[in-house]
Amino acid sequence: MTFKGRTVLAFILLAMFASSIMTLTIVNPSIFAVAGKEGTAAVKSGLTTKDLNKISTTYSLIENKFLSDVDKEKVVNGAINGMLSTLEDPFTVYMDQNEAKQFDESITSSFQGIGAEVSSDDGKVTIVAPIKGSPAEKAGLHAKDVILSVNGEKLDGLTLNQAIMKIRGPKGTQAKLEIVRPGTQDPIQMIVVRDDIDVETVYAEMMSGNIGKIEIRQFSSNTAKRFKDELANLEAKGMKGLIIDVRNDPGGLLSAVVEIVEPFVAKGKPIVKIENRKGEIEATNSQGTGKNYPVTVLINKGSASASEILAGALHDSAGSKLVGETSYGKGTVQVTFEKEMGDGSNIKMTVYKWLTPNGTWIHKKGIAADIPVEQPAYFKVAPLSKKSTLKPDSNSEDVKNLQIMLAGLGLSPDRSDGYFSEKTALSVKAFQRTQNLPITGEVDAETANRLEKAILNEIKDPKNDVQLKAAVQQIQTQMAK
Known part of the structure; x- marks a missing residue:
């Protein structure tokens, strides 16, 4: 097999957050098929007549002998799903006509839903990242949260696409989610109000000291142009260093990643590599010139797929420093086979790996930050369950989360082990006083809601973003050299 260099990139995309699964997908598989002597695609079929008869007989028995119609x-769809499930690859999926249509729309248009990328980890529907500014983020969903049910319907036994169909829905409707968060014992109940998901993908600003910051929330069809425009605007203003923020960015179009990265990587250096099942590797090399100012990339565990390609390319081929947390770890490539299915359904199958310029396969490992920085504990605190009023002398996971929130608000409870002490009650009273709530020292639903809103405001305040501060410090150090 041979690859066609940059031609390949025109047909590779990382499924955007709206799709059911975060993948690096090739939407025209014919150009990757094994070439014959005349350059035509050669496809090997492993099914014998005996195999086909066995499958046909099974269906005939079901149709004619099973107790009910x-x-x-x-x-038929179940048979296809059964075959694919034997591959034990969460990124290889079958989509019926409705699911395939949803997938196509997610690549080319906006949608209504909660705004979170999900994947299937060991059969569990798991949040990869909530999109910044989305209902999912506002409700407090985090990367690695596992969704158990939606509006009372369990997700066990469903394909990932079927689960997505239940999570998505019309604007204004509620998705009542039951989730399990790493580090917590009991499931958490959360209500997310579905909305239109913002299609704007690039946000830029000039910070003090002529340090520019460009945040990429996803890689869609207009992202590269928006990035180039914002970059040119910052450079025209005298930017001396750049921070690219891809935290909680679950991916998107690879073509957008290449366009964004290329100006920062000197000509001839690799941006990304693709490896086939035979171990053959093809690099996509840059035609850019590089930049004369330092660039730092912000990543976290919600940075996946396209974000990881960007981080790996800038790190390996442009010498950029990575600040934050180890990224998600998604390093496989899928091919879609809609034309082959012939009826509007689709199969998305893992066929290749992608590698960083240095040849590293980051799958299930992620890319480690050069400068590891964890956000404060309250950035990852679980919402309070609100099952009952929290009172002094109680001891629970809810109380532990309450104490983390109070500490984040500067109200200094004396402990964080989940025991509702007298000092914790005093901290609650202090908060209630600032909110004009009844000063009881107990946490009912209203106090809990106000606490969660207050802590979300703290999370959104840039002055509390220690990862961003570390990135700024890194840029300043490089600028001073």
Whole structure:
């Protein structure tokens, strides 16, 4: 097999956050097929006549002998899902006609939903990242949260696409989620109000000291142009250093990543590499010139796929420093086979790996930050369950989360082990006083809601973003050299 260099990139995309699964996907597989002598695609079929007869006989028995009538399409779809499930690869999925249509729309248009990328980890529907500014982020969903149910319907036994169909919904409707968060014992109940998901992907600002910051929330069809425009605007203003923020960015179009990265990488240096099942590797090399100012990239565990390609490319080929947390770890490439299915359904199958310029496969490992920085504890605190009023002398996970919130608000409870002490009650009273709430020292639903709103405001305040502060310090150090 041979690759066609930059031609390949025109057909590779990382499925955007709206899709059911975060993947690096090739939407025109024919150019990657094994070439024959005449350059035509050669496809090997491993099914013998005996195999086909066995499958056909099984269906015939179901149709004619099973106790009740069956839905033919449901049985056939089940057979396909069964075959793919034996591969034990969460990124290889079958989509029926409705799911395939949803997938196509997610690549080319906006949608309504909660605004979170999810994947299937060991059969569990898991948040990869909530999109910044989305209902999911505002409600307090975090990367690695596992969704158990939606509006009372369990997600066990569903394909990832089927689960997504339940999570998404019309603007203004509620998705009542039951989630499990790493480090917590009991499930958390959360209500997310679905909305239109913002299609704007690039946000830029000039910070003090002529340090520019460009935040990329996803990689869509207009992201590269928006990035170039904002970059040119910052450079025209005299920017001396740049921070690119891809935290909680779950991915998007690879073509956008290449366009964004290329100006920062000197000509001839690799941006990304692709490896096939035979171990053959093809690099996509830059045609850029590089920049004369330092660039730092902000990443966290919600930075996935396209974000990791950007971070790896700038780190390996442009010498950029990475600040924050180890990224998600998604390093495989999928091919879609909609034309081959012939009825509007689609199969998305893992076929390749992608590697960083240095040849590292980051799958399930992520990219480690050069300068590891954890955000304050309250950035990752779980919402309070609100099942009952929290009172002194109680001891629970809820109280522990309460104490983390109070500390984040500067109200200094004396402990953080989950025991509701007298000092914790005094801190609660101090908060209630600032909110004009009844001063009880107990945490009812209203006090809990006010606490969560207050801590979200603290999280959104740039002055509390220690990762950003570390990135600024790194840029200043490089600028001073």
